[in-house]
Amino acid sequence: MATQSTPYCGDSLPLGDWNVSDSAAGKPERSAGQAKILLVEASAANRRKMRSALGEFEYELIEAGTTSEAVAAVSLNAVDLVLIDLLAPEMGATEFCRMLKRAPATQFLPVFVVAGFDDIEAEVRAIEAGADEFLIAPLRPKAFRARVQASLRYKAMIDSLDDSETVLFSLAQSVEERDPTLGQHCQRLSLMAAAMGIALNLPPQDIATLQRGGYLHDIGKVAIPDSVLFKPGPLNEEEWAIMKSHTEKGERICSHMRTLTDILPIIRHHHERWDGSGYPDGLKGEEIPLLARILQMADVYDALTTARCYKRALLPEEAIEVMSDEAKRGWRDPNMVELFIDILPMFRTQAPADFSRLSLNALASSLEKFRKQPARSSSRTSLFENQFQLANGL
Ligand SMILES: [Fe+2]
Numbered sequence: 001m002a003t004q005s006t007p008y009c010g011d012s013l014p015l016g017d018w019n020v021s022d023s024a025a026g027k028p029e030r031s032a033g034q035a036k037i038l039l040v041e042a043s044a045a046n047r048r049k050m051r052s053a054l055g056e057f058e059y060e061l062i063e064a065g066t067t068s069e070a071v072a073a074v075s076l077n078a079v080d081l082v083l084i085d086l087l088a089p090e091m092g093a094t095e096f097c098r099m100l101k102r103a104p105a106t107q108f109l110p111v112f113v114v115a116g117f118d119d120i121e122a123e124v125r126a127i128e129a130g131a132d133e134f135l136i137a138p139l140r141p142k143a144f145r146a147r148v149q150a151s152l153r154y155k156a157m158i159d160s161l162d163d164s165e166t167v168l169f170s171l172a173q174s175v176e177e178r179d180p181t182l183g184q185h186c187q188r189l190s191l192m193a194a195a196m197g198i199a200l201n202l203p204p205q206d207i208a209t210l211q212r213g214g215y216l217h218d219i220g221k222v223a224i225p226d227s228v229l230f231k232p233g234p235l236n237e238e239e240w241a242i243m244k245s246h247t248e249k250g251e252r253i254c255s256h257m258r259t260l261t262d263i264l265p266i267i268r269h270h271h272e273r274w275d276g277s278g279y280p281d282g283l284k285g286e287e288i289p290l291l292a293r294i295l296q297m298a299d300v301y302d303a304l305t306t307a308r309c310y311k312r313a314l315l316p317e318e319a320i321e322v323m324s325d326e327a328k329r330g331w332r333d334p335n336m337v338e339l340f341i342d343i344l345p346m347f348r349t350q351a352p353a354d355f356s357r358l359s360l361n362a363l364a365s366s367l368e369k370f371r372k373q374p375a376r377s378s379s380r381t382s383l384f385e386n387q388f389q390l391a392n393g394l
Pocket residue numbers: 217218246270271
């Protein structure tokens with residue numbers, strides 16, 4: 001019966017605080033049980049009315065006076081439902097809703113827009129932006145609560161799918177933990193691949209896919225025996241065939257999850273070669289999916305600069321030389337190698353021993369300083385959306 005209200009008092013967006021070490025998926029922690037409802041309403045009197053309409057059931061109310069406070073609240077909390085005033089300060093309910101529905105992590109978050117007056121045009125715009133309900137105050141408490149609870153049930157069902165995804169990320173993490181020489185290999189890949197995606201001006205959805213691909217690309221190695229995976233010497237033909245099967249096994253493991261569909265090409269094709277000599281399908285040139293070619297750059301560089309029992313870690317200059325040679329031999333996409341070399345100084349200059357200290361926002365803003373070719377300028381809105389989606393995309 002108890003309800004709890006938590007006003008958000010931050011004065012700046014905390015999106016830059018997102019860091020890759022918090023969780024593989026980069027999602028806010030969820031506490032079990034209570035649903036979290038975010039109320040975005042500037043007027044204290046209206047907030048009171050809304051609380052009264054919600055009545056008494058098990059939920060935690062988070063309050064925000066503006067849409068930037070609401071963005072912060074969504075980034076920091078596992079919100080289950082948003083109630084937003086049509087005229088919410090700064091962005092307004094319709095644009096805020098559109099932004100939530102575009103971001104992969106919040107696309108299924110129910111949004112109720114509440115208007116103080118009947119306005120059919122505003123209602124149509126809100127519904128077109130993805131609003132789940134358009135309600136007119138004064139609210140009819142009984143019907144309102146029924147709608148809220150129906151939406152919370154729907155959200156709980158969606159979250160149970162997300163939980164299955166979390167199991168897979170944990171499984172992928174276990175691959176890394178089996179091999180102590182890898183260190184934070186997946187985090188580094190996730191970060192470098194996302195940096196390349198940003199440099200290429202790819203849409204936020206693709207950047208989120210690259211981040212997730214950094215964690216999941218080698219998940220098929222859970223099915224590779226230790227005797228092959230950790231063999232100190234060269235693999236024989238049979239062992240090599242087993243090792244190569246990690247791409248197809250990984251794809252099979254993740255193929256049953258609709259939410260991982262975008263990552264499957266990365267998992268299957270990250271060992272293809274530009275000249276068709278790679279595996280598993282011998283794809284050539286641009287037949288190899290772009291995101292797989294991007295992740296491959298980070299994967300190859302990281303493998304070259306990491307020590308193994310049978311080889312020392314190459315210096316960055318040596319690794320670049322090897323990658324350039326491989327591009328000349330036809331193994332790598334020359335444009336991707338060039339781009340990777342272009343952005344690499346930012347990783348070397350930042351030299352973060354602990355990659356978790358480097359947020360993706362810092363990454364995005366640092367990128368321009370180190371690139372030889374400046375990227376196309378983005379509008380403030382798209383940059384804001386990009387940052388929001390980076391913070392919530394995994
Ligand atoms: Fe691999």
